[in-house]
Amino acid sequence: MxxxxxxxxxxxxxxxxxxxxxxxxxxxxxxxxxxxxxxxxxxxxxxxxxxxxxxxxxxxxxxxxxxxxxxxxxxxxxAGHSHPRLLEVIEERVRNGTILGFEYEKVYQLAEIISKRFNVDMVRFQSTGLEATLHALRIARGCTGRSKIIKFLGNYHGSHDFGLVATKPNIYAAGWVKRPAKVPSGLGVSEGALSEVLVAQYGDLESVEMIVRENPDDVAAIILEPVAMNMGMVIPSKEFMKGLRRICDEYGIILVFDEVKTSGKLYHGAEEYFNVKPDIKTFAKAIGGGYPISAVGGKKELMEYVGPGLIPHAGTFNTNPLAVDAAIVTLDEILxxxxxxxxxxxxxxxxxxxxxxxxxxxxxxxxxxxxxxxxxxxxxxxxxxxxxxxxxxxxxxxxxxxxxxxxxxxxxxxxxxxxxxxxxxxxxxxxxxxxxxxxxxxxxxxxxxxxxxxxxxxx
Ligand SMILES: Cc1ncc(COP(=O)(O)O)c(C=O)c1O
The missing domain is CATH 3.90.1150.10 (Aspartate Aminotransferase, domain 1)
Known part of the structure; x- marks a missing residue:
C-alpha cells in the first residue's frame, strides 16, 4: 500500500x-x-x-x-437493534418454544403482509438471502425447463455457486466492458454452475441483448439487484429496467429482482421506484428485524410449481416461530x-x-x-x-x-x-x-x- x-x-x-x-x-x-x-x-x-x-x-x-x-x-x-417491541414478542416466544417442526399457525399472517407490501402473489420462506436467491433460480429453471442464468458483473446474490460468479473480479479478470468475464469468485466454485451462468454488464441493455440473442432458448432467468448495493450503490436507469422486462417477455425469461437489500430501503422495495414488476422477488435482511428469515415470492403461476414432486424447496428452520413472530412485528409495527x-x-x-x-x-x-x-x-x-x-x-x-x-x-x-x-x-x-x-x-x-x-x- x-x-x-x-x-x-x-x-x-x-x-x-x-x-x-x-x-x-x-x-x-x-x-x-x-x-x-x-x-x-x-x-x-x-x-x-x-x-x-x-x-x-x-x-x-x-x-x-x-x-x-x-x-x-x-x-x-x-428496525434498529433490540427494538423494545421485538423484545416483548421474542421473550414471549422463547417461553413458548422456538421451533415446532410443523407449520406455525401465524405463517399465514406473515405471507399476507409480504404479499400485500411487496406485490407478490405467493411466497415461500427460508432463513437467509442465499437460500432465497438459490430457490428463485431453481423456480425459474423448473418452470421454464431451461438451464441458463444471466447475472450482472458486480452483483452479489449470496454464497451459493450460481451467485459466486463475476462478483468482484479485479481489473485483470473483469473482461471486456460489453462482455464481462465469467470468472468464479474464488476456489471451489462448481464448474457445473459456472457453465450455466452468463455474465452481462450492469445497466447495459445491449450487453444483455447480445447474450440473449446467442442463447434464445436456453435462458431461464435474469437475476439482478435492482439497485446494486454490492458495488457501493449504483441505481440503473428506469429505461434499463423496462428494457429488461421487455427482453424477458419477448424470450420467455423469468425476471428476478434480488431485493435482499432493497426491501429494507423503501416501504414497497424497488418496484416502488422503478415501476417495473419482475416475475420473482427475493427478500431477507431487514424483514426479520435481526432474526434470520428470507422469502422468495412471485407470480402464482410460477410459485404454485413449488411443492412435493414438483420444484424442491425445504429447510428444517424454515418458518420457525421465532423468525416468523419477529418478521410480523417488524413489518407490521416497526418498519x-x-x-x-x-x-x-x-x-x-x-x-x-x-x-x-x-x-x-x-x-x-x-x-x-x-x-x-x-x-x-x-x-x-x-x-x-x-x-x-x-x-x-x-x-x-x-x-x-x-x-x-x-x-x-x-x-x-x-x-x-x-x-x-x-x-x-x-x-x-x-x-x-x-x-x-x-x-x-x-x-x-x-x-x-x-x-x-x-x-x-x-x-
Ligand atoms: C443483494 C444480496 N442478495 C443476497 C445476499 C445473501 O444474503 P445472506 O448473506 O443472508 O445469505 C446478500 C448479502 O449481502 C445481498 O446483498
Whole structure:
C-alpha cells in the first residue's frame, strides 16, 4: 500500500490502540476459525474488530467503544437493534418454544403482509438471502425447463455457486466492458454452475441483448439487484429496467429482482421506484428485524410449481416461530411507512452534509442514495459499473474515511469500500448531528495525498 501520510497513519495507530482486546481475541480465534471470521466479508487486516452488544442505533466493541451504527449488520437492522417491541414478542416466544417442526399457525399472517407490501402473489420462506436467491433460480429453471442464468458483473446474490460468479473480479479478470468475464469468485466454485451462468454488464441493455440473442432458448432467468448495493450503490436507469422486462417477455425469461437489500430501503422495495414488476422477488435482511428469515415470492403461476414432486424447496428452520413472530412485528409495527419516511428524511440530511463537507474540503466524491441508504465513492467520476468502480474508486481514501469515523465513534457504513450506510428507524437527530461533526473532522484527513491500491484480493 506504500507509506501512509501522517494524519492517516495517526488514525491507524489510534484504531489499534482502541482495539487491543479485538487483537487478543483474534489471536485466540484464528487458531480454530480460518482468518478468525465466519463470513469472509468480515476479515480485516491486520485483525477484525470483535463486537459485544448493540441497542437502538448504537453498537459496542469488545474494548467497550461505543459507535453510532450505520452498518446495521450489512443492512439487516433497519428496525434498529433490540427494538423494545421485538423484545416483548421474542421473550414471549422463547417461553413458548422456538421451533415446532410443523407449520406455525401465524405463517399465514406473515405471507399476507409480504404479499400485500411487496406485490407478490405467493411466497415461500427460508432463513437467509442465499437460500432465497438459490430457490428463485431453481423456480425459474423448473418452470421454464431451461438451464441458463444471466447475472450482472458486480452483483452479489449470496454464497451459493450460481451467485459466486463475476462478483468482484479485479481489473485483470473483469473482461471486456460489453462482455464481462465469467470468472468464479474464488476456489471451489462448481464448474457445473459456472457453465450455466452468463455474465452481462450492469445497466447495459445491449450487453444483455447480445447474450440473449446467442442463447434464445436456453435462458431461464435474469437475476439482478435492482439497485446494486454490492458495488457501493449504483441505481440503473428506469429505461434499463423496462428494457429488461421487455427482453424477458419477448424470450420467455423469468425476471428476478434480488431485493435482499432493497426491501429494507423503501416501504414497497424497488418496484416502488422503478415501476417495473419482475416475475420473482427475493427478500431477507431487514424483514426479520435481526432474526434470520428470507422469502422468495412471485407470480402464482410460477410459485404454485413449488411443492412435493414438483420444484424442491425445504429447510428444517424454515418458518420457525421465532423468525416468523419477529418478521410480523417488524413489518407490521416497526418498519411502518411513517417510520421509514423518517429514516429517509434523516438520510437526506446526512447526504446533504456529506456533499457539503466533501465539497468544502475539496475531497473528490460522488454521493449516491436510495431511500434510507447511501454511499460515498471517493472518485472524480460517476460510477455506474464494476469496471468504473475498479478504475475510479479510491480504496485507500475509503479506508482512511472508515477508520477515521470509527475512531470518532461512528461505524459510517457497512465495512467494505463497496458497501453503503443505512439509517434505521431508531436513529435520532442527535445521531445525525454527531455523525456530521465526525465527518467534518475526517474530511480534513482526506485532503492528504493518500496512496491508493488496486483491488487485488478478489479474482
Ligand atoms: C443483494 C444480496 N442478495 C443476497 C445476499 C445473501 O444474503 P445472506 O448473506 O443472508 O445469505 C446478500 C448479502 O449481502 C445481498 O446483498
Amino acid at each position: 506504500g507509506e501512509l501520510p501522517p494524519l492517516t497513519k495517526k488514525e491507524v495507530e489510534k484504531w489499534r490502540e482502541r482495539t487491543g482486546k479485538s487483537k487478543e481475541i483474534f489471536k485466540l480465534t484464528k487458531k480454530y476459525i480460518p482468518f478468525g471470521v465466519n463470513s469472509n466479508y468480515r476479515a480485516w487486516e491486520p485483525y477484525p474488530p470483535y463486537f459485544t452488544k448493540a441497542k437502538g442505533s448504537r453498537i459496542w466493541d469488545a474494548d467497550g467503544n461505543e459507535y453510532i451504527d450505520y452498518n446495521l449488520a450489512f443492512g439487516v437492522a433497519v 411502518t411507512k411513517d417510520a421509514l419516511d423518517r429514516s429517509i428524511r434523516y438520510n437526506e440530511e446526512l447526504v446533504k452534509a456529506y456533499k457539503d463537507i466533501m465539497s468544502d474540503e475539496g475531497v473528490p466524491h460522488r454521493i449516491v442514495y436510495f431511500g434510507n441508504s447511501g454511499t460515498i465513492f471517493f472518485s472524480d467520476h460517476d460510477i455506474n459499473t464494476w469496471h468504473d468502480f475498479l478504475k475510479y474508486q479510491r480504496v485507500g481514501m475509503w479506508w482512511a474515511y472508515f477508520i477515521g469515523m470509527m475512531n470518532r465513534g461512528v461505524v459510517a457504513t457497512a465495512p467494505g469500500y463497496d458497501e453503503q450506510w443505512t439509517v434505521s428507524v431508531q436513529h435520532t437527530e442527535e445521531d445525525i448531528e454527531i455523525t456530521i461533526e465526525a465527518l467534518k473532522d475526517v474530511a480534513k484527513i482526506l485532503k492528504e495525498p493518500i496512496p491508493d491500491f488496486r483491488i487485488i484480493e478478489a479474482f
